[in-house]
Amino acid sequence: MRVLGLMSGTSHDGIDSAVVDWSPDGDVLTGVVEHTGTRPYEGRLRERIAGALPPGPAGMAEVCRLDTLIGQAFADAAEACGPVDLVCSHGQTMFHWVEDGRVRGTLQLGQPAWIAERTGVPVVSDLRARDVAAGGQGAPLVSYFDLLLLDGLxxxxxxxxxxxxxxxxxxxxxxxxxxxxxxxxxxxxxxxxxxxxxxxxxxxxxxxxxxxxxxxxxxxxxxxxxxxxxxxxxxxxxxxxxxxxxxxxxxxxxxxxxxxxxxxxxxxxxxxxxxxxxxxxxxxxxxxxxxxxxxxxxxxxxxxxxxxxxxGVPADAKEAIAFSLLGWLTAHGLPATVPGCTGASGPRVLGAITPGAGALRLPEPLGEGPRRLRFTAAAEAGGAGAAG
The missing domain is CATH 3.30.420.40 (ATPase, nucleotide binding domain)
Structure with a gap:
């Protein structure tokens, strides 16, 4: 299954992308990284994002505009990556509500409907909210990926x-x-x-x-x-x-x-x-x-x-690759959080799914997630991997 991960972090300088073809084999999940890249935000949009971040004021009209403009920017980035089976979009974090060490809410903008309309494939988004609702910090979500990557060192x-x-x-x-x-x-x-x-x-x-x-x-x-x-x-x-x-x-x-x-x-x-x-x-x-x-x-x-x-994980694209994995896990009905890492009451399947063109079709759910990750060069894998 070819999954595009899209990520813009707290530097809010642009959108990182990674297309990974994921293939499960027992407890090992192999990823063929077929594409990585960065698409800078247009200058005026970056200024508006920076202006809306705390402690800057942002009314609901600006929140609505940014949700649309960021969603369209993510759709542009997705379209440039070519055809995939699924998109997993982190969006742009605009506010992370923390009081007395507890996360009470988190907001990522970038309306996924724009990506689904442009690509025609399902989009997994809003990944942090479920972990927060389960008592977690909603971060760092890449910890699931990290633990698999570090296994065996x-x-x-x-x-x-x-x-x-x-x-x-x-x-x-x-x-x-x-x-x-x-x-x-x-x-x-x-x-x-x-x-x-x-x-x-x-x-x-x-x-x-x-x-x-x-x-x-x-x-x-x-x-x-x-x-x-x-x-x-x-x-x-x-x-x-x-x-x-x-x-x-x-x-x-x-x-x-x-x-x-x-x-x-x-x-x-x-x-x-x-x-x-x-x-x-x-x-x-x-x-x-x-x-x-x-x-x-x-x-x-x-x-x-x-x-x-x-x-085997390009340093500039690790988070985009990690979100590609999170999208693959959600599509297969698998949790993608580690309670000891986020503080949640238990592991959770993350995100909401926006259908693409036509009926929503997802893979058969899997009983359990991978225990190890293995990355293979596209040339070594012949440029393609088995569907997951």
């Missing part, structure tokens, strides 16, 4: 994704949580000072020095000491949060970015050290930032930091 291992927010999955403890900001605050600083979306290749950060006083104040944030399961987003780590904490120090932009890179490296490395991980598989845009990765390696003790590419 020697020693204690974990999977780290460095997007706008950093999240860590720990295999042996079967836990997962957001550790704090990855690129969210760095991107906010660059955008405010230069208008650019991010610090390309970490060049500005590389020319700066860590401001130890500011770093100490940033590390005093209570979120870092809260026990998992926990999740966060730009509701907490937004531009105003950064401006308030940085203003007493008035750092130059390179020094601010070096300090924010150190913040991400230290908050992630503290969790790596706490779990005594020996191998950490890294993905996300932050994995391409040499300054951040160097700081992380220096703080992570003896842990071996490896890109997810070494396991």
């Amino acid at each position: 020697p020693g204690p291992s974990g999977a780290l994704n460095l997007g706008g927010i950093a999240n860590l999955t720990v295999r042996d403890a079967r836990t997962a949580y957001d550790t704090g900001p990855a690129s969210a605050l760095m991107d906010a600083a660059v955008s405010a000072a230069t208008g650019a979306p991010y610090d390309e290749d970490g060049r500005l950060a590389a020319s700066g020095e860590v401001h130890e006083g500011l770093l100490a104040d940033l590390l005093a944030e209570p979120y870092y000491r809260a026990p998992p399961p926990k999740s966060t987003g730009k509701e907490l780590f937004h531009p105003g949060y950064l401006a308030e904490r940085a203003s007493p120090y008035r750092p130059a932009l390179p020094d601010l970015l070096a300090t924010l890179a150190a913040l991400t490296a230290e908050t992630v490395a503290a969790e790596i050290r706490r779990h005594r991980l020996e191998t950490v598989v890294v993905s996300g845009g932050g994995a391409r930032n040499p300054v951040l990765m160097s700081m992380l390696a220096a703080r992570a003790g003896d842990a071996r930091i490896v890109p997810s590419d070494e396991l």
Whole structure:
């Protein structure tokens, strides 16, 4: 079954896509990654998304417009990927409602009907809400994928994704949580000072020095000491949060970015050290930032930091590939959450399904999910896999 995963994360810079042909064989699920890519948001749409994110005001009229415009942008991205059997669309998270450590609601925009109309195939969407309704954090949903991916690695291992927010999955403890900001605050600083979306290749950060006083104040944030399961987003780590904490120090932009890179490296490395991980598989845009990765390696003790590419999963597309898997699981009637990772009362089948053209036809339900993932190059698989 060829499933297209579509994902836009907390960096809200564009839509990541991955087409994976999934084939079950006993307890092993083989994926042939046939396509990965990124489609940047049109500039004005990205500005409107940024303007509607907390703490910016957004009335219901703007919410309706964004739901449509984001849905149309996702439909454009889906159409460009060619024919598939199913689409799984994460949409764009606009608000993650957390009170006293408990997630009470979460909102992803990007009306799936636009994707279904454009592609003619069923669309799985709104994947986080069911986990939240079951008492979970609704994040990180990629933990199910991570645990399968990490199976078989020697020693204690974990999977780290460095997007706008950093999240860590720990295999042996079967836990997962957001550790704090990855690129969210760095991107906010660059955008405010230069208008650019991010610090390309970490060049500005590389020319700066860590401001130890500011770093100490940033590390005093209570979120870092809260026990998992926990999740966060730009509701907490937004531009105003950064401006308030940085203003007493008035750092130059390179020094601010070096300090924010150190913040991400230290908050992630503290969790790596706490779990005594020996191998950490890294993905996300932050994995391409040499300054951040160097700081992380220096703080992570003896842990071996490896890109997810070494396991057959392109680092820039891991979350899109993971959502392709979640769509496959939902289509086969299988739960896609791990209660120890999200805090839910039990595993749940995720999402709502919008039919494509004609009658809705789904595969026969499976009795149990896979225990391992195996990725095969498209050339090795002959460019096609068995239907799942």
